[in-house]
Amino acid sequence: MANKNICVLVVDDQPNVRALAQNILSAEGYSVLCAKDGAEAIEVVRVEFPDLVLMDIHMPGVDGIEALKTLVKTHPSIPVIMMSAYEEIRPAVEVMKLGARNYLRVPFDGEELLVQVKRALEETHVKREVTRLQTILGNSAELCELMGSSQEIMRICEQLNKVAATDFTVVIYGESGSGKELVARAIHRNSHRASGPFVPVDCGSIPENLIESELFGHERGAFTSAYQQKKGSFERASGGTLFLDEVANLPTSMQAKLLRALQERKIERIGGDGPIPIDIRIIAAGNRRLEGLITEGKFREDLFHRLNEFFIEVPPLRRRKEDLIYLADRFMRAKANELKKEVRGISHAALQVLLDYNWPGNVRELCNAINRAVLLCDGIIRPQDLTALCPVGSEVCAPSAGIDSYGDEIPPLKETKRRAIEEIERELIARALEKTGGNKSRAARILQIDYKTILSKIKEHGLGRPRKAAPL
Numbered sequence: 485m486a487n488k489n490i491c492v493l494v495v496d497d498q499p500n501v502r503a504l505a506q507n508i509l510s511a512e513g514y515s516v517l518c519a520k521d522g523a524e525a526i527e528v529v530r531v532e533f534p535d536l537v538l539m540d541i542h543m544p545g546v547d548g549i550e551a552l553k554t555l556v557k558t559h560p561s562i563p564v565i566m567m568s569a570y571e572e573i574r575p576a577v578e579v580m581k582l583g584a585r586n587y588l589r590v591p592f593d594g595e596e597l598l599v600q601v602k603r604a605l606e607e608t609h610v611k612r613e614v615t616r617l618q619t620i621l622g623n624s625a626e627l628c629e630l631m632g633s634s635q636e637i638m639r640i641c642e643q644l645n646k647v648a649a650t651d652f653t654v655v656i657y658g659e660s661g662s663g664k665e666l667v668a669r670a671i672h673r674n675s676h677r678a679s680g681p682f683v684p685v686d687c688g689s690i691p692e693n694l695i696e697s698e699l700f701g702h703e704r705g706a707f708t709s710a711y712q713q714k715k716g717s718f719e720r721a722s723g724g725t726l727f728l729d730e731v732a733n734l735p736t737s738m739q740a741k742l743l744r745a746l747q748e749r750k751i752e753r754i755g756g757d758g759p760i761p762i763d764i765r766i767i768a769a770g771n772r773r774l775e776g777l778i779t780e781g782k783f784r785e786d787l788f789h790r791l792n793e794f795f796i797e798v799p800p801l802r803r804r805k806e807d808l809i810y811l812a813d814r815f816m817r818a819k820a821n822e823l824k825k826e827v828r829g830i831s832h833a834a835l836q837v838l839l840d841y842n843w844p845g846n847v848r849e850l851c852n853a854i855n856r857a858v859l860l861c862d863g864i865i866r867p868q869d870l871t872a873l874c875p876v877g878s879e880v881c882a883p884s885a886g887i888d889s890y891g892d893e894i895p896p897l898k899e900t901k902r903r904a905i906e907e908i909e910r911e912l913i914a915r916a917l918e919k920t921g922g923n924k925s926r927a928a929r930i931l932q933i934d935y936k937t938i939l940s941k942i943k944e945h946g947l948g949r950p951r952k953a954a955p956l
Contacts, residue, residue, distance in 0.1 A: 490605060491515040491532065495525040495539035495551070496567065501590060505538060507929050508594045509601065511919045522551030529559055536604055538597075540590070541568040541579065549579065556583035561612070563604040567592070594930060599829035599864065603813060610810055627670040631663055631847075632807025636799045640667060647794045648674035653746075655731075655791050656769040658798030661848030664769040665729065667798055672725040677765055680724025685717045688730035695738050697754055700745070706755025718751045721764045731768040731791070732777050736784065743787045766791065801843040801850060811847060812838055815854040816865065827858055830865040841873045910945040913938065917947065 492514050494505045506516045517532060519525040523546040525539060537555065541548040552564055563585040568576070576587040585604045588597065610633060627644065631637050647654060648671045656664045665684060672682045690698050701716030717726055728734075734742065745751045746766065750759040768791050777783035801808060812830060820827040830838075834857075843849055849872075857869040916927035928938040941947075 491517060491534040492601065493517045493519060493525060493528055493534040493537045495519045495537065497521055497540065497543040504929060507926055508597055512598060522546030522548060525551050526554050529555060529562065534562065536601060537562060537564045539564060539566055541566055542570065552579060552582050552584055563608050565600055565604055591932065595831065596828060599831065603829050606809065606813065627666065630666055632804065632810050634804040634806045636804045637807060640796055640798065643796050644670055644674065647671065651765055652793040653766045653791050655774065655795040656767065656798060657773060657795060659771050659800045659846055661846035662798045662800055663847050664798055665727065667796060668727045668767045668769065671767060677724050681721055682725050682727065683717050683721040684727040684729060686729045688733035692735050695734065696741065700751045701753040703753050703755035718745065718762050718764060719760065723763055725765045725767055728766065728768045730770055732770045732772060732774060732783055739784045739787050743784065743790055746790050801846045805839055808838055809835060811850055812854050815851050816858055819855045819858040823858060825858065826863065827861060828864050834865050834867050834870060837867045837870050837873055913941055913945060914947055
């Protein structure tokens with residue numbers, strides 16, 4: 485989504501708050517409309533249909549609460565972020581119950597405002613995209629809610645929609661952690677076997693001497709430790725789907741028995757006295773193409789042809805970076821809810837770290853990284869919270885003013901504090917000047933200081949010319 489095509493309505497009875505929000509949002513390329521009370525906001529929304537509304541709670545006439553109630557009824561697809569300068573918790577809880585997307589304290593931090601706006605817009609975009617996909621792809625669109633809505637995932641949804649209604653055996657290829665089991669479960673949920681069980685088996689984690697018992701079961705006394713009868717995965721999946729993950733790890737002898745079971749639709753428990761009919765669908769998965777393993781003599785060609793009635797390839801996360809921000813936000817909200825911790829979003833710098841990383845562990849690695857970051861962060865996830873991706877000591881994760889530059893000497897606390905404040909102050913002024921193209925008046929408004937102060941600070945920090953800086 486290009487910001488220049490996105491319109492935000494700012495509603496507040498205080499001109500200075502409207503001006504501050506307008507300056508911050510305009511600097512990011514958003515188109516901004518303003519209204520001074522709830523009644524005017526309702527009319528602007530009716531005529532202009534903005535993409536997002538940023539509205540104060542306490543206003544004369546029609547206040548924010550009443551305007552929110554109206555907008556939720558008349559324009560439920562437009563996200564509303566409420567603002568208030570009051571400390572009370574009750575109004576914040578009330579507006580969230582009424583349908584507000586989020587709540588922002590005034591005066592607000594520029595970065596926090598942008599994070600909240602970006603997050604609300606992305607959530608709305610994803611919901612609209614999922615609704616569109618549900619129309620196009622039917623129930624398989626639930627996979628997009630779990631994996632994202634990139635072109636690659638849309639292609640998988642289309643394939644899923646075609647094959648799910650059949651009893652075709654499916655092979656799913658993809659790197660470890662890319663979401664192969666999610667795709668397999670989606671196929672099962674959208675098939676006529678959905679009311680039956682889905683039984684996953686990790687063929688790579690079961691010892692060779694136990695794999696036959698795991699798949700086909702055994703009778704009591706069949707071998708030394710067989711103290712009671714056990715049904716295997718084939719029987720437990722009866723009427724449903726058996727998911728054989730990392731199927732290429734099956735030993736050659738077991739591959740032959742699997743082929744026979746698929747051909748005859750019957751299995752026999754170890755120590756059993758007769759065949760047992762099976763009614764299941766097989767979905768297999770692997771991180772390498774089976775054709776290549778046939779050439780290497782590691783997989784039976786006849787079993788490959790039996791399994792390969794239809795195949796789906798799940799691309800690695802590094803090839804679908806557009807899903808990454810959505811997934812990171814979903815994992816963040818889920819973990820924050822689990823930990824009962826308020827996390828307002830992911831900073832621009834942290835998002836860049838996520839986008840620059842190669843993700844060898846795919847979605848599973850992303851989930852773990854975000855979970856750790858939620859635990860470590862203080863309200864907003866920043867680069868230094870992404871410890872696994874951004875090692876301590878690296879330049880991008882270093883605080884604005886570190887103590888490492890002092891060498892082995894431990895300086896006085898006062899001196900450390902003074903240097904840290906100076907460096908942070910210089911960086912923020914430089915960023916504000918960069919954002920405004922060197923316009924000192926606008927930069928002062930963003931920083932909420934007067935014009936005389938910013939002139940003094942520019943001279944003090946040697947910022948005669950604005951230098952390139954990261955976005956606020």
